[in-house]
Amino acid sequence: MSTTVTTPAAKPPALGLRLPKKLATGSTQLDIGIVLLTLVVLALVMQELFVTSAMLDGNLSKRLRWSGDGVGILGTDQLGRDLFYRVLAGFPWSLGISGVAVVMVATIGTFVGLIGAWYTGWVRTVVLLGVSAIIAMPFLVLALVVIALIGRGFWPLSLTMGGIAWPAISRVIYAESRGLLTREYVLAARLFGVSQWSILFGHVLPGLRPTILVMAAFYFATLLIIESALSFLGLGAPLNAPSWGNMLSDSRQYLVNAPWMMFVPAGAICASVIGLNLVGDGVAELSRRRARAVEV
Amino acid sequence: MTDIAKDAKVAVPAGAAGSERQVETIPVFRRTMDQVKNRVIELLCLLFFVSTLLFFLLRLTGDPAAVLAGETGDQEQLALIRRQYGLDQPLWYQYFVFLFKAIQFDFGNSLANAQSAIGLVFERLPTSFTLVGIAFTANLLISIPAGAWLGSRPDRTGRKLAATAVFVMQGIPGYIVGLLLIQVFAVELRWLPSIGNQGPLSWIMPATTVASFQAPHVLRVISANVAEAMREDYIRTARANGASFSVLLWRHALKNAMLGATALIGAQVSFLLGGSIITEVIFAWPGLGRLMVTSVQTLDFPVVQAAVFVIAIFVYTAIMLTDVVFIMIDPRLRRQRA
Numbered sequence: 333m334s335t336t337v338t339t340p341a342a343k344p345p346a347l348g349l350r351l352p353k354k355l356a357t358g359s360t361q362l363d364i365g366i367v368l369l370t371l372v373v374l375a376l377v378m379q380e381l382f383v384t385s386a387m388l389d390g391n392l393s394k395r396l397r398w399s400g401d402g403v404g405i406l407g408t409d410q411l412g413r414d415l416f417y418r419v420l421a422g423f424p425w426s427l428g429i430s431g432v433a434v435v436m437v438a439t440i441g442t443f444v445g446l447i448g449a450w451y452t453g454w455v456r457t458v459v460l461l462g463v464s465a466i467i468a469m470p471f472l473v474l475a476l477v478v479i480a481l482i483g484r485g486f487w488p489l490s491l492t493m494g495g496i497a498w499p500a501i502s503r504v505i506y507a508e509s510r511g512l513l514t515r516e517y518v519l520a521a522r523l524f525g526v527s528q529w530s531i532l533f534g535h536v537l538p539g540l541r542p543t544i545l546v547m548a549a550f551y552f553a554t555l556l557i558i559e560s561a562l563s564f565l566g567l568g569a570p571l572n573a574p575s576w577g578n579m580l581s582d583s584r585q586y587l588v589n590a591p592w593m594m595f596v597p598a599g600a601i602c603a604s605v606i607g608l609n610l611v612g613d614g615v616a617e618l619s620r621r622r623a624r625a626v627e628v
Numbered sequence: 629m630t631d632i633a634k635d636a637k638v639a640v641p642a643g644a645a646g647s648e649r650q651v652e653t654i655p656v657f658r659r660t661m662d663q664v665k666n667r668v669i670e671l672l673c674l675l676f677f678v679s680t681l682l683f684f685l686l687r688l689t690g691d692p693a694a695v696l697a698g699e700t701g702d703q704e705q706l707a708l709i710r711r712q713y714g715l716d717q718p719l720w721y722q723y724f725v726f727l728f729k730a731i732q733f734d735f736g737n738s739l740a741n742a743q744s745a746i747g748l749v750f751e752r753l754p755t756s757f758t759l760v761g762i763a764f765t766a767n768l769l770i771s772i773p774a775g776a777w778l779g780s781r782p783d784r785t786g787r788k789l790a791a792t793a794v795f796v797m798q799g800i801p802g803y804i805v806g807l808l809l810i811q812v813f814a815v816e817l818r819w820l821p822s823i824g825n826q827g828p829l830s831w832i833m834p835a836t837t838v839a840s841f842q843a844p845h846v847l848r849v850i851s852a853n854v855a856e857a858m859r860e861d862y863i864r865t866a867r868a869n870g871a872s873f874s875v876l877l878w879r880h881a882l883k884n885a886m887l888g889a890t891a892l893i894g895a896q897v898s899f900l901l902g903g904s905i906i907t908e909v910i911f912a913w914p915g916l917g918r919l920m921v922t923s924v925q926t927l928d929f930p931v932v933q934a935a936v937f938v939i940a941i942f943v944y945t946a947i948m949l950t951d952v953v954f955i956m957i958d959p960r961l962r963r964q965r966a
Binding site for chain 1 (some may be wrong): 669673741808811815
């Protein structure tokens, strides 16, 4: 049946872990997204290798200067620090915090979703009730409260965000794996006496891979926005850390004299978010196209 | 269809006796009631969960009496405060007292100015609702027509460019849009006030900010759905019957596209109240969000607890209403349930 594919795209495009090996993926969006994210990773590596603490030090005689004046690569902030180096130093903060959080979100979300789909009875009831209860919670508010109480910093922030944001993924994984669990290959595995955990993680989980990838990309972007928002409110990264949200928050007082203080971190945030959205959209489109190709 | 909705809304407080009788005649109604019952149970679980979390977080992270006394409090004052607020009682007792009072919407007085916490929250609600209401209306007024336009002929160059622009817009966080707006319209051009609630002119920028991170999302969903719908058989049939392009688009395709967008719009409504916090801070908008941020920063916990509680209730109401709207607008769902 797969030989009667009528679309000119002869081969279903590669998905998931095979992606980086090919340069062209078949989706323009995904290609652009990957290029953008590669640049982001390069920036991350660059800052690890080349940015020294001396470059991050300020020079008060050169404060609030525009790069057009020949001071700094992207201008300087209110303490005379070069915004270029500072925004590079912000990568581990902003991407690191949301990265840890998104790994947590994907892991917990998938696990709870699978558990809810496998069991029936009270386990499922508890899972579904809990998931929809946490979804209804005002996310940002709760994060604000928890961080105000526990304190700011890399780990409190990432663990809090990861600990609150997973239920939306759970709900999708739950719905999808219930569908997969009714498939014949799962029934066959059961009849062969394959254990519950190998069915869930060996047979069902691979089928969920595109979904998890797509949701993880979107959640990475969302968590990045939330992280910078919390830092912006002064309840995220430590005050002097070069997180992008902190930089934006600093820039508010100098909007009139030094608008570039806002544009530099804002550009970094937007580029990362758009890159992640592109990857998410691209993977979703590829898997849709692939599913259509198989069905035809 | 409106009858069903009316029944559901009217009958909620009507009690068991009345609804029992109607169950046999209108199964749809029972389905809706079941849904409502489930939602109410979920709401209670949520409120229980939230208040428990808030209570224990507060106890875990320090002595509330010390927070209440401030930096100047001595031992005598601490003991007095403990007795006054019941903090010398065992923890489980305090917890049950807290829960019992929370059910009655009593969260004690604000630590900052001794007003009732829940009163402060209700005082701020209308201002927040103004912002959220305007933003939501603007969101729908922009994204529905624009989405239909984009989705009607997605292959044309102009619309491809527009779609790309919308995609980029989606990647710009709301507070950055807010800062940009201030930079352009308040700092450079001096057209619009950027602080507080001073009449309609001051509503424009905050509302645009809130709408700017919601509209692109809705717009893209609607445009994708319209594009999908335009390829369906019923559109071809209508076209064969001589329907004009605008009738095809606005009456037939858009209607179907709205079905898929409703879930997203419902989710956005529930996100609005909590999600407008940052906008309120940027524009010094005297709403619930700013109240919450100030209270969190000054550790004014009664107010935070009251605000989270109220927002959770609103979020849940929004989710419930989305379900009802779904049944109202989708004839297939109605038939299936009847």
